[in-house]
Amino acid sequence: MLKLLNTLTKKEEVFKPIKEGHVGLYSCGPTVYNYPHIGNYRAFIFADILKRYLKYIGYDVMHVMNITDIDDKTIRDSIARGESLLDFTEFYTKEFNRELKDLNIEPATKQPKATDHIKEMVQMTEELLEKGFAYKGDDGSVYFDIKKFKSYGKLSGLDLEKIENNTKSRIKKDEYDKENAEDFALWKAWDQNDGDVYWDTPIGRGRPGWHIECSAMSTKYLGDHFDIHTGGVDLTFPHHENEIAQSECASGHKFVNYWLHNEHLLIDGKKMSKSLKNDYRLKDLQEKGFSPIDYRYWLLQANYKTIVNFTWEGLSASSNALKKLKSYYLNLPEGGKINEQYKNLFDEAMNDNLNTGEALATLWKIIKDEKVKDEEKKATILKFDTVLGLGIKDWKKEQAPENILKLIEARNLARKEKNWQESDRIREEIKNLGYKIKDTESGTEVFKL
Ligand SMILES: [Zn+2]
Numbered sequence: 001m002l003k004l005l006n007t008l009t010k011k012e013e014v015f016k017p018i019k020e021g022h023v024g025l026y027s028c029g030p031t032v033y034n035y036p037h038i039g040n041y042r043a044f045i046f047a048d049i050l051k052r053y054l055k056y057i058g059y060d061v062m063h064v065m066n067i068t069d070i071d072d073k074t075i076r077d078s079i080a081r082g083e084s085l086l087d088f089t090e091f092y093t094k095e096f097n098r099e100l101k102d103l104n105i106e107p108a109t110k111q112p113k114a115t116d117h118i119k120e121m122v123q124m125t126e127e128l129l130e131k132g133f134a135y136k137g138d139d140g141s142v143y144f145d146i147k148k149f150k151s152y153g154k155l156s157g158l159d160l161e162k163i164e165n166n167t168k169s170r171i172k173k174d175e176y177d178k179e180n181a182e183d184f185a186l187w188k189a190w191d192q193n194d195g196d197v198y199w200d201t202p203i204g205r206g207r208p209g210w211h212i213e214c215s216a217m218s219t220k221y222l223g224d225h226f227d228i229h230t231g232g233v234d235l236t237f238p239h240h241e242n243e244i245a246q247s248e249c250a251s252g253h254k255f256v257n258y259w260l261h262n263e264h265l266l267i268d269g270k271k272m273s274k275s276l277k278n279d280y281r282l283k284d285l286q287e288k289g290f291s292p293i294d295y296r297y298w299l300l301q302a303n304y305k306t307i308v309n310f311t312w313e314g315l316s317a318s319s320n321a322l323k324k325l326k327s328y329y330l331n332l333p334e335g336g337k338i339n340e341q342y343k344n345l346f347d348e349a350m351n352d353n354l355n356t357g358e359a360l361a362t363l364w365k366i367i368k369d370e371k372v373k374d375e376e377k378k379a380t381i382l383k384f385d386t387v388l389g390l391g392i393k394d395w396k397k398e399q400a401p402e403n404i405l406k407l408i409e410a411r412n413l414a415r416k417e418k419n420w421q422e423s424d425r426i427r428e429e430i431k432n433l434g435y436k437i438k439d440t441e442s443g444t445e446v447f448k449l
Pocket residue numbers: 027028029214239
């Protein structure tokens with residue numbers, strides 16, 4: 001039985017889908033105004049692990065991840081760059097999808113763009129206006145009246161009394177903290193900072209607020225009540241709190257059953273920030289010789305609810321562990337069955353709120369277990385990797401370079417002539433070039449040292 005820690009109830013709960021055999025899953029996607037940093041990617045790797053595990057235990061998963069291609073930041077930065085909003089955001093959307101692939105993150109079933117769903121956002125805003133949960137401000141923008149929604153704050157544990165005492169009335173910005181909780185913008189009336197970015201609609205000329213984007217897109221593809229919503233812990237407030245308010249007031253019932261949030265990532269014990277120049281991108285890791293999968297492996301060692309501390313030493317240790325795993329795996333024979341005992345251990349770890357650290361440890365345990373047949377190990381590792389997503393099924397033995405192959409040929413000739421001294425000398429030469437050879441019945445195998 002899969003247990004998940006639900007932010008809404010603050011409890012670990014057994015997962016029960018709304019519709020048997022199916023899961024509706026929504027993940028807040030990137031705001032495409034720049035490259036995500038490695039901390040952002042923690043959220044996407046976490047959603048990928050969750051989805052892979054749901055599929056592994058037999059669910060049919062409909063996964064929606066949006067692209068925020070219209071908000072305060074995309075407008076600000078596209079204008080600064082002198083590019084149209086569309087060109088600017090399309091570039092970063094493509095780059096994001098390329099990096100997802102590098103991290104072996106499976107594509108979502110649907111990846112809707114906010115600018116393709118303005119109509120749905122306007123409709124939801126109109127509905128909230130009609131039902132009295134929203135009002136038009138004197139600037140022409142439409143705001144959500146948080147005092148009208150009695151359970152406002154239930155996700156993030158907001159102190160409602162503080163809101164009551166708040167003298168400020170409303171906020172137009174997309175991002176703000178709990179202390180500044182107030183009526184937020186559903187629809188932002190055009191002002192000159194928006195340049196040529198606006199839509200003419202029944203609720204006026206303007207653009208949607210960030211929060212209504214996710215409510216409208218999730219409802220369109222998953223319905224107004226679905227199973228799981230994921231995101232980084234920093235999205236709990238105001239973004240997810242506001243999503244709940246908008247969606248539940250529009251529909252009149254519960255929006256999402258399970259809210260899952262992954263924790264932060266620190267860099268050398270500090271928060272990531274532009275000013276500290278530690279907001280690393282995948283490219284920074286690759287420039288130091290690490291692969292995106294090294295990073296994925298490093299992350300999986302911890303449960304998603306643990307704050308992790310990124311260090312170059314830690315990443316290097318993960319990279320070495322992966323190399324070790326690869327050279328071990330590539331020498332395992334085919335044709336085995338999945339080892340049930342280890343599969344049970346793996347499932348137990350994953351059922352415990354997706355404990356990937358323990359799941360990885362189980363993979364190493366089966367490798368070290370001499371009682372398990374090699375071919376069984378191979379089949380079991382491959383099964384585990386449908387969840388872990390390290391890309392093991394595509395691992396192949398590297399072909400040795402031409403000079404090594406020539407030396408092997410020369411050595412085979414020497415062996416034929418029973419010139420053992422020469423054969424040993426060549427073996428030593430190959431070793432000095434960084435390769436190891438093994439004579440088998442089917443010929444000479446070569447491995448990189
Ligand atoms: Zn969102």
